[in-house]
Amino acid sequence: MSDFASLFQPFTLKGVTFSSRIAMAPMTRSFSPGGVPTEDVAGYYQRRAAADVGLIITEGTTIRRGGASGDPAIPNIHEPEAIEGWKNVVEKVHEVDGKIAPQVWHQGIARRAGTGPHPEAPSDSPSGITHKGKALYDPPTIADVEDMISAFAESIETSKNAGFDCVEIHGAHGYLVDQFFWEVLNVRADKYGGSITSRAEFAAEIVSEARKRVGPDYPIILRMSQWKLFDYDARLVTTPKDLENFLNVLVDAGVDCIHCSQRRYWEPEFPEVDGENGLNLAGWAKKLTGLPTITVGSVGLSTEFTAAFRGDGAKTRPLIDVVERLEKGEFDMIAVGRALLQDPEWAKKVKEGRLDELDDYSADSLKTLS
Ligand SMILES: Cc1cc2nc3c(=O)[nH]c(=O)nc-3n(C[C@H](O)[C@H](O)[C@H](O)COP(=O)(O)O)c2cc1C
Numbered sequence: 001m002s003d004f005a006s007l008f009q010p011f012t013l014k015g016v017t018f019s020s021r022i023a024m025a026p027m028t029r030s031f032s033p034g035g036v037p038t039e040d041v042a043g044y045y046q047r048r049a050a051a052d053v054g055l056i057i058t059e060g061t062t063i064r065r066g067g068a069s070g071d072p073a074i075p076n077i078h079e080p081e082a083i084e085g086w087k088n089v090v091e092k093v094h095e096v097d098g099k100i101a102p103q104v105w106h107q108g109i110a111r112r113a114g115t116g117p118h119p120e121a122p123s124d125s126p127s128g129i130t131h132k133g134k135a136l137y138d139p140p141t142i143a144d145v146e147d148m149i150s151a152f153a154e155s156i157e158t159s160k161n162a163g164f165d166c167v168e169i170h171g172a173h174g175y176l177v178d179q180f181f182w183e184v185l186n187v188r189a190d191k192y193g194g195s196i197t198s199r200a201e202f203a204a205e206i207v208s209e210a211r212k213r214v215g216p217d218y219p220i221i222l223r224m225s226q227w228k229l230f231d232y233d234a235r236l237v238t239t240p241k242d243l244e245n246f247l248n249v250l251v252d253a254g255v256d257c258i259h260c261s262q263r264r265y266w267e268p269e270f271p272e273v274d275g276e277n278g279l280n281l282a283g284w285a286k287k288l289t290g291l292p293t294i295t296v297g298s299v300g301l302s303t304e305f306t307a308a309f310r311g312d313g314a315k316t317r318p319l320i321d322v323v324e325r326l327e328k329g330e331f332d333m334i335a336v337g338r339a340l341l342q343d344p345e346w347a348k349k350v351k352e353g354r355l356d357e358l359d360d361y362s363a364d365s366l367k368t369l370s
Contacts, residue, residue, distance in 0.1 A: 003320055006327050008351050013292060014219040014256050016165050018054030018099050021326060022347045025296050025337035026057045026103040031369050032075035035117055037085035042092040044369040048340055049098025052347035056093055057168050060105030064151040066121025070111035077102055077155045083162055090163040099165040101221060104155045108176030110229060124148055126179050126186035131230050145192060153209035166219035169206060172261045174228030177203050181236050196237060196246045204253035211254040222250055225261035240270055244288040251289050258285045262297040266317050282331035296335035301361055341365050
């Protein structure tokens with residue numbers, strides 16, 4: 001057994017078996033003109049699925065609301081042509097025995113006004129305010145919020161009908177779902193605002209509405225984060241008890257797996273409780289809910305540390321560190337973003353011990369769908 005063998009053990013989520021513990025992290029690429037994923041997009045995901053990535057989580061793909069997307073080259077998952085494009089992507093990934101989930105997304109107020117496929121549409125958000133408290137729009141009515149929920153549920157149903165093996169809801173990074181979670185952007189006085197559990201209501205209704213449509217067996221993953229695009233230090237919750245209360249609303253609604261987004265996976269979530277080497281966000285989410293979790297954040301970014309036994313660099317960690325934590329059961333899967341963007345064969349090379357063939361991530365790799 002190589003040091004990394006446990007990364008290549010299968011994992012089953014509600015009857016869907018992933019061939020390895022490595023998930024491709026969702027990464028927006030903007031190579032889908034008119035919102036339609038192309039043959040090149042299909043090839044891009046197929047190459048990674050063919051090279052030992054157990055679960056592809058696609059780039060964020062937007063739902064049926066005019067303001068969901070700020071870029072016409074971001075794929076959507078509600079228009080017929082885009083759905084056909086996604087069916088082709090699914091087929092290509094299945095051809096190589098891979099598994100794939102779309103990440104359903106609405107940018108909310110993070111979308112720049114006047115951009116995207118429907119520049120005329122207003123941006124959606126819980127309260128119409130920016131993170132600095134500036135009022136940009138009237139707060140949506142209950143009927144508007146219910147339509148946002150329906151639009152998410154429709155795309156989740158579409159994902160099942162298009163053949164995707166499971167689905168991920170983008171509830172992280174300060175986009176619409178996370179805007180409802182965050183007290184800075186959600187100042188609603190109705191059932192969607194207030195305490196952290198009330199702020200989880202929007203996502204909970206998406207999950208329960210989706211659950212009615214996809215049935216009990218279709219895996220629903222929820223991605224969450226403490227950090228926001230506009231505020232890396234933001235926190236939704238500051239104690240394990242609050243995290244437990246928050247997550248349990250989502251678990252009760254029918255979430256099957258929690259994908260905990262951190263910028264660096266090794267940062268302890270509540271060091272005041274279990275120390276500087278304590279559990280990360282995925283570790284706490286798993287401990288508090290009993291659900292499987294996915295971790296992410298700077299895995300495999302520097303080859304200098306990939307093979308080294310233990311590094312204490314602030315920016316990277318040796319790969320063996322995340323593998324040991326997986327083996328201890330802190331989390332169940334590891335999402336890899338930039339390293340897999342850089343090299344479609346990243347996982348296969350790790351499996352085969354070809355660490356000397358890995359390149360460091362370079363932003364140049366963003367220019368093409370290699
Ligand atoms: C180019 C790029 C696009 C991204 N787009 C998304 C996205 O659409 N949805 C999302 O949840 N996260 C997105 N992320 C965040 C990644 O999923 C991941 O959490 C982050 O890159 C950290 O993982 P890494 O250190 O392995 O790259 C993106 C990251 C990059 C680099």
